[in-house]
Amino acid sequence: MPAPRPDVTTALRSTRLWRSASDEAVASLAAQARVQDAPRGTMLVSQGGPATRLGVVVVGTVKVFHLGADGRALTFEKVGSGDPFGAVAVLAGTRYPATAEAATAVTVAWVSRESLFALIESEPQLTRSLVTDLANRVVNQTAVAATLNMDVPSRLAGYLFQQALAGGRTTEAGLVVDLGMSKGELASALGTVPETLSRALARLRDDGVLEVRTRDVVVKDVGALARLGSGMER
Numbered sequence: 001m002p003a004p005r006p007d008v009t010t011a012l013r014s015t016r017l018w019r020s021a022s023d024e025a026v027a028s029l030a031a032q033a034r035v036q037d038a039p040r041g042t043m044l045v046s047q048g049g050p051a052t053r054l055g056v057v058v059v060g061t062v063k064v065f066h067l068g069a070d071g072r073a074l075t076f077e078k079v080g081s082g083d084p085f086g087a088v089a090v091l092a093g094t095r096y097p098a099t100a101e102a103a104t105a106v107t108v109a110w111v112s113r114e115s116l117f118a119l120i121e122s123e124p125q126l127t128r129s130l131v132t133d134l135a136n137r138v139v140n141q142t143a144v145a146a147t148l149n150m151d152v153p154s155r156l157a158g159y160l161f162q163q164a165l166a167g168g169r170t171t172e173a174g175l176v177v178d179l180g181m182s183k184g185e186l187a188s189a190l191g192t193v194p195e196t197l198s199r200a201l202a203r204l205r206d207d208g209v210l211e212v213r214t215r216d217v218v219v220k221d222v223g224a225l226a227r228l229g230s231g232m233e234r
Contacts, residue, residue: 003031004027004031005030005031005035006032007058007107008030008033008035008109009026009027009030011056011057011058011059011081011082011109012026012029012030012033012056012082012109012111013026013082014081014082015056015082015083015084016082016083016084016129017084017087017126017129017130017132018119018123018126018129019129020123020125020126020128020129021119021123021126022123025119025122025123028029028092028119029111029112029115029119030109032111032112032115033056033109033110033111033115034053034109034110035058035108035109035110036105036107036108036110037100037105037107037109038102038104038105038106038108039102039105040082040102040104040105040106041101041102042101042102042106043099043100043101043105044062044085044100044102044108045085045086045096045098045099045100046099047066047067047096047097047098047099047210048095048101049091049094049095049096050095050096050185051086051089051093051095051096051109051113052090052091052112052113053086053110053112053113054085054086054087054090054110054111054113054116055084055085055086055100055108055109055110055111056082056083056084056085056108056109056110056111057079057080057081057082057084057085057106057107057108058081058106058107058108058109059105059106059107060081060102060103060104060105060106060107061078061080061083061102061103061104061106062078062079062080062083062085062100062101062102062103062106062108063077063100063101063102063103064076064077064079064085064099064100065099065100065101065188066097066098066099067099067104073188073191074188074189074191075185075189075191075225076098078103085100086100087126088115090116091113091116093113093196102202127234137229138178145153145164152190152192152196152199152200153200153203153204153228154193154195154198154229155190155192155200155203156190156200156201156204156227157225157226157228157229157230158211158228158229159186159189159190159229160177160210160217160219160225160229161222161225161226161229162229163177163178163179163180164177164219164222164225170221171218173211173218174210174211174218174219174220175218175219176216176217176218176219177193177205177216177217177218177219178215178216179215179216179217183197183198201217204225205226208221208224209221209224209225209228210225215222
């Protein structure tokens with residue numbers, strides 16, 4: 001068996017799913033993995049396809065999204081180096097519930113379902129970290145799907161409030177919150193289109209909740225943002 005690429009081993013070593021695995025087990029997993037280098041825009045996993053392998057990002061960023069019957073895409077997450085995608089479906093032996101696309105040029109290490117189960121059998125202590133991580137992923141994706149019951153300003157407010165908690169910067173003008181992505185990407189992540197996102201931003205601006213800038217916003221009323229994002233205020 002050829003020696004695995006060092007960058008692949010490093011990425012697999014940092015993967016949360018098997019963080020308690022021995023170095024020998026991770027090295028074996030890396031040696032069995034199939035490595036794919038793909039340009040931006042490559043469809044890595046197709047929604048509805050049989051889930052026979054999970055991907056781990058080695059280099060770059062992968063976008064995971066669900067394409068609805070109306071043709072709109074709802075972004076579940078963007079994952080980077082060391083992050084897995086497709087794991088829940090692979091362990092369940094079902095079909096992929098979402099599409100995974102290269103958001104940048106990427107290198108992906110593909111781990112087969114058989115290799116993953118062999119790892120669990122060889123190191124049964126991994127079961128706890130696997131269950132914990134996958135349960136968190138299901139909860140997070142359920143929360144994303146639940147936001148579809150809210151209108152776009154509420155979804156936007158919820159997203160901005162989470163961004164504020166993660167890294168808002170206090171300034172004299174107010175709490176500066178980075179959008180985290182382009183407005184087009186944000187519209188997709190919220191399950192809407194850029195025009196509707198622009199109207200939602202304008203509504204929050206006109207209500208005195210925030211000031212809109214190019215790549216960030218200045219939050220003027222954090223309480224209103226939190227209430228609207230939680231669905232308590234419409």
